[in-house]
Structures are given as structure tokens and as C-alpha cells.
Amino acid sequence: MHKRLGVLTGGGDAPGLNAVIRAVTRSALRQGWEAIGFLDGYAGLISNRTVGLTSNYISGLLHRGGTILGSNNRDNPFHFPVQTESGLKYKDMSDQAVANLDRNKVDCLIAIGGDGSLAIAHELGQKGARIIGVPKTIDNDLLATDQTFGFDTAVATATDALDKLHTTAESHHRVMVLELMGRHAGWIALASGIAGGADVILIPEIPWHLDSILAKIQQRRNEGKHFSIVVVAEGVPDPTGKSVYRREIPGAHHRFRLGGIGAIIAGLIEQATGIECRATVLGHLQRGGSPSAFDRILATRYGVMAAQLAMSGQHGLMVCLKGQEIEAVPIHLVARGTRPVPTEGQLVQTARALGLCLGD
Ligand code: F6P
Numbered sequence: 001m002h003k004r005l006g007v008l009t010g011g012g013d014a015p016g017l018n019a020v021i022r023a024v025t026r027s028a029l030r031q032g033w034e035a036i037g038f039l040d041g042y043a044g045l046i047s048n049r050t051v052g053l054t055s056n057y058i059s060g061l062l063h064r065g066g067t068i069l070g071s072n073n074r075d076n077p078f079h080f081p082v083q084t085e086s087g088l089k090y091k092d093m094s095d096q097a098v099a100n101l102d103r104n105k106v107d108c109l110i111a112i113g114g115d116g117s118l119a120i121a122h123e124l125g126q127k128g129a130r131i132i133g134v135p136k137t138i139d140n141d142l143l144a145t146d147q148t149f150g151f152d153t154a155v156a157t158a159t160d161a162l163d164k165l166h167t168t169a170e171s172h173h174r175v176m177v178l179e180l181m182g183r184h185a186g187w188i189a190l191a192s193g194i195a196g197g198a199d200v201i202l203i204p205e206i207p208w209h210l211d212s213i214l215a216k217i218q219q220r221r222n223e224g225k226h227f228s229i230v231v232v233a234e235g236v237p238d239p240t241g242k243s244v245y246r247r248e249i250p251g252a253h254h255r256f257r258l259g260g261i262g263a264i265i266a267g268l269i270e271q272a273t274g275i276e277c278r279a280t281v282l283g284h285l286q287r288g289g290s291p292s293a294f295d296r297i298l299a300t301r302y303g304v305m306a307a308q309l310a311m312s313g314q315h316g317l318m319v320c321l322k323g324q325e326i327e328a329v330p331i332h333l334v335a336r337g338t339r340p341v342p343t344e345g346q347l348v349q350t351a352r353a354l355g356l357c358l359g360d
Contacts, residue, residue: 004033005036006038006110007035007112008042008044008112010072010111010112010114014154015138015289016136016299017067018061019061019300021067021069021303023303024303025057028311034053036050036051037050037068041070042117051069073253074251076116078092090251097129098127108131110303112133112134112136113134114148115335118318118335121331122316122335125316130316132331134302135320136149137150138150139182139183140182140185140339141182141338141340142338143336143339145322145334151191151295152292155191158180162193162231169227173276174278175269175270175275176227176277177262177278180232184340185203186202186235188286193356194350194354196231199217199229199357201231201356201358202231202359203341206359206360208358208359212357215357230266239268245260247259262281265279305326306319309328314328
């Protein structure tokens with residue numbers, strides 16, 4: 001009788017998910033284990049939709065973005081949307097999720113996800129499910145790990161966008177505002193802002209004042225630089241201190257979808273300076289595409305370690321990066337909140353040392 005690993009991908013996708021699936025499956029098959037995937041995150045675990053992960057099935061995956069298993073960021077087994085005669089109701093389907101692991105003879109489930117999916121993994125673990133978590137998100141805001149896979153690729157995509165905005169900003173003597181993802185953390189904005197030579201970087205962790213932004217743009221004009229590049233993280237609040245949302249997703253771990261602050265900031269700058277401003281929202285381009293070499297390696301190392309831990313009988317853990325090493329921590333640590341950019345950290349200090357305006 002073969003032992004078996006299960007795999008699912010939950011939450012918003014991130015470049016490198018397929019590399020983890022491949023690494024887990026390869027590690028399992030080489031040890032004489034089997035691997036199956038649950039489709040569309042926890043939804044597939046509840047509805048028992050599976051696929052056999054064979055050597056052929058996972059072939060050619062390393063460079064592919066997205067997830068071959070499908071994902072979703074709504075279907076929480078503890079609060080699962082069910083269509084009834086009287087409309088949509090939310091039910092606790094967690095017993096069914098745990099039962100389907102047994103039905104499929106899964107010895108350990110590798111749950112690849114962000115804070116929401118891994119918090120669910122922890123809760124299912126408390127009901128007896130054996131689970132190892134793998135930290136994923138382009139936002140890089142998970143506790144208990146120094147980096148998530150997907151972040152490096154998102155930063156590369158944002159940096160490329162900034163390079164492109166530079167040339168058109170310079171030609172037209174404009175201020176170009178780029179709004180980037182990251183939810184309530186400014187990791188993508190700060191890293192790509194530094195890599196892409198932004199003049200102003202606004203992140204949710206540092207309160208901003210319009211005067212500081214205007215002073216930076218004026219300073220550049222005094223130096224003969226008639227264009228400026230402003231990076232704004234989507235989680236930056238508006239002038240009244242409120243987050244700017246574009247939609248609400250009932251039942252999702254993160255219920256509100258951020259978006260729109262870039263256009264607000266561009267409008268304020270244009271009004272105050274008379275300089276033509278344009279706002280670009282990079283959006284889901286940051287989540288798509290082929291993972292960078294760094295993310296392929298990180299995802300592969302995570303997948304191998306997760307499979308090894310699972311096959312040695314361990315569970316209730318999340319693999320993580322500590323410095324240069326892959327380690328494991330109790331999975332409940334990730335459920336305690338999110339990891340903001342440290343405002344006194346080296347990355348912020350580096351930006352300040354370069355004279356970048358961080359809005360304060
Ligand atoms: O967490 C990843 C992320 O891309 C965030 O940066 C962003 O706020 C959110 O997901 C977008 O979610 P959706 O794909 O549901 O629009």
C-alpha cells in the first residue's frame with residue numbers, strides 16, 4: 001500500500017506555485033510515495049475533486065506561472081458558501097474537508113497559501129488533519145518567514161514597469177504615478193521603487209503628507225529634472241486616513257479589495273503643481289507570468305522541505321526562510337497577523353539615504 005501526499009493551492013495565485021507542486025510531487029515519487037492534487041484550493045477538498053500527480057502530469061511546470069491545480073480566495077471550509085432554496089448560506093464544511101483527506105488516503109496535505117489559507121490549515125490541523133504549510137504571496141507580508149515565493153517575480157515586473165514609465169515621463173515632462181499591489185504592506189512598492197529609481201515611494205507603514213511629495217517634485221525641477229516617478233502601494237490611505245477599496249468579496253479572508261489610491265494621489269499632485277500627471281495601476285500583471293530564477297529556487301526548496309517533513313511523519317508546521325536556510329515553524333505562527341515593512345529597517349534607511357521621498 002503506497003503512502004500518499006496531497007497538495008492544494010489556496011488564495012491568490014503567485015508565480016512559483018507550480019514549482020512547489022513539482023518539487024513536492026517529485027520528492028514523493030522518488031521515495032515511492034504517491035501524490036494527488038485537490039482542485040481549486042479548499043473548494044476541491046470539500047467537493048472531493050482530485051487529480052493524480054504523476055511524473056508526466058507535472059512535466060514542464062517549472063517555468064509556468066499560475067497553478068495547474070487552480071486556486072480561489074473565497075472558499076473557507078469553516079465558512080463555506082452553499083446555495084440553498086432561501087439563497088446563499090455559509091456552512092461549516094470542515095468535517096467534510098477532513099473526511100475527504102481520509103477518503104483519499106492522504107497521509108499529509110501540503111497546503112500552499114497565504115495567511116488565510118494557512119490559518120485554515122492550522123484550524124483543520126486542530127481537527128486532526130495532518131498538514132504542512134508552504135508560504136506563498138506576492139505581498140511578502142507573512143509572519144514567520146523572511147520571504148514568500150512570488151514576491152521576487154512581482155518586484156521584477158513592477159521594476160520593469162517603472163523603467164518603462166521613466167522614458168515616457170521624461171519625454172512629456174510628466175509626473176507618473178504607479179499603483180502597486182501588496183495589500184496593507186508596502187514590500188512590493190518599496191523594493192521595486194528602489195530597484196526602479198522612483199523619486200517618491202508611498203507605503204502604508206509610513207504616513208504621507210502632500211507637502212513632502214510636492215517638495216520632492218519641486219526639488220527635482222530646481223535641478224532641471226522636469227519629470228518624477230511616484231510609486232504608491234495600494235494599501236496607502238487617502239488624505240482622510242481611509243483605505244481605498246474597489247470591491248468587496250463576501251466570505252473572503254481579506255474581504256475588501258484595495259485599489260484607487262494612485263489616481264487620488266495623481267489628482268492631488270496635478271491640482272497643486274499644474275504638472276500633468278498620469279496614474280497607472282499595474283494590477284494582476286504582478287501576479288502573472290513565469291517565476292524568476294530566485295522564486296523557482298525558493299519554491300523548489302520549500303516544496304522539497306515540505307515533502308521531506310511530511311514523509312518523515314511531521315505535520316502542523318510551515319516551511320519558512322530564515323536568512324539563507326529553509327526551516328520549519330509551527331503553522332499557527334503565521335495566523336497571528338501580517339508582517340509590515342519595518343519603518344526603521346535597512347530597506348527604508350537605504351531609500352532615505354538615497355534622498356527618496358517616503359511621504360513623511
Ligand atoms: O494577496 C495578493 C493580492 O494580489 C494583493 O496584492 C491584492 O490586493 C489582492 O491579492 C487582489 O486580489 P484579487 O485577485 O481577488 O483581486
